[in-house]
Amino acid sequence: MDRGMSLWCEEVENDKSQDHSQTEAQAQGGYMVGSSQLRAGWDPTVSGHRVIQRLLQVEERYMPSILYITLIQREPERREELAKWALEVCCEVGCDEAVFPLSVSLMDRFLSASLSLPVSPYCLAAGCILIASKLSECENVTADTLCAAAEYSFVPSNLREMERLILATLRWDTAAVTPQDFFPHFLASVEERRDGDSGDSEKGLLLSTLRRHSDTLAAMCACDSRFLGAPPSLVAAATLNCALRGLGNKSPAQLAVICAALAELCQADLGPMEKEGEVENERPGTPTDLREIDF
Numbered sequence: 001m002d003r004g005m006s007l008w009c010e011e012v013e014n015d016k017s018q019d020h021s022q023t024e025a026q027a028q029g030g031y032m033v034g035s036s037q038l039r040a041g042w043d044p045t046v047s048g049h050r051v052i053q054r055l056l057q058v059e060e061r062y063m064p065s066i067l068y069i070t071l072i073q074r075e076p077e078r079r080e081e082l083a084k085w086a087l088e089v090c091c092e093v094g095c096d097e098a099v100f101p102l103s104v105s106l107m108d109r110f111l112s113a114s115l116s117l118p119v120s121p122y123c124l125a126a127g128c129i130l131i132a133s134k135l136s137e138c139e140n141v142t143a144d145t146l147c148a149a150a151e152y153s154f155v156p157s158n159l160r161e162m163e164r165l166i167l168a169t170l171r172w173d174t175a176a177v178t179p180q181d182f183f184p185h186f187l188a189s190v191e192e193r194r195d196g197d198s199g200d201s202e203k204g205l206l207l208s209t210l211r212r213h214s215d216t217l218a219a220m221c222a223c224d225s226r227f228l229g230a231p232p233s234l235v236a237a238a239t240l241n242c243a244l245r246g247l248g249n250k251s252p253a254q255l256a257v258i259c260a261a262l263a264e265l266c267q268a269d270l271g272p273m274e275k276e277g278e279v280e281n282e283r284p285g286t287p288t289d290l291r292e293i294d295f
Contacts, residue, residue, distance in 0.1 A: 064112035069239035076225035182236035213243035
């Protein structure tokens with residue numbers, strides 16, 4: 001392959017590499033957009049049930065193995081440490097909101113295939129951030145920036161070798177489905193069920209706030225190994241539902257309708273608390289039968 005066409009990490013290794021420009025938060029549905037980046041507007045023709053169904057079909061392909069999930073959930077500390085470090089780095093350098101969940105997905109899939117940590121685990125996490133940034137951003141985070149974030153526990157040449165190893169292990173299949181892929185489509189469904197008297201400015205503010213809160217909750221789920229086996233669609237629907245309840249601007253009836261719609265979109269069943277919420281509220285404080293005590 002010609003060097004000019006290389007897809008590898010080819011940043012110049014010097015101490016005077018340009019700093020990564022700080023990004024600016026813009027009210028585009030909660031997206032964090034860099035000052036030099038342009039983001040295409042929302043196209044309703046690429047939304048709807050057809051797109052969601054396709055995402056649901058593909059997401060299973062990018063789930064880690066059951067063996068890996070079982071092993072990690074027994075001893076989650078190391079994996080959660082790497083995920084939290086990746087989140088901290090993505091926040092510090094101002095990465096796009098899609099970079100962190102994709103980097104964690106790449107890391108989990110790599111570890112699922114190898115079932116062993118490399119000599120430098122932080123180099124693995126940095127390599128996943130680098131690949132995710134190249135896929136999601138116009139100006140990806142540099143190798144020097146990632147090395148500095150890891151306090152130079154590895155050098156750019158090590159990072160390039162790790163990038164090669166990750167890509168080879170995953171067979172270059174890196175565009176994984178994450179909860180962030182479902183958010184725009186689920187938010188469009190929520191928008192359809194909003195109050196009819198809501199103005200455009202109010203609608204835009206609500207959707208922006210919902211997206212921002214949902215992104216935060218999804219990032220927390222990515223760091224928590226207990227959610228490792230949950231499909232991205234379920235995480236997206238659950239975090240959006242939690243964010244909507246947290247805003248407190250919907251009546252219980254409206255929340256029930258939206259929750260049922262989200263469950264239908266991600267092809268999941270409503271939880272017991274959703275189905276029996278009204279019954280639970282009507283129960284007396286002291287159970288009349290020991291069999292009614294729920295531990």
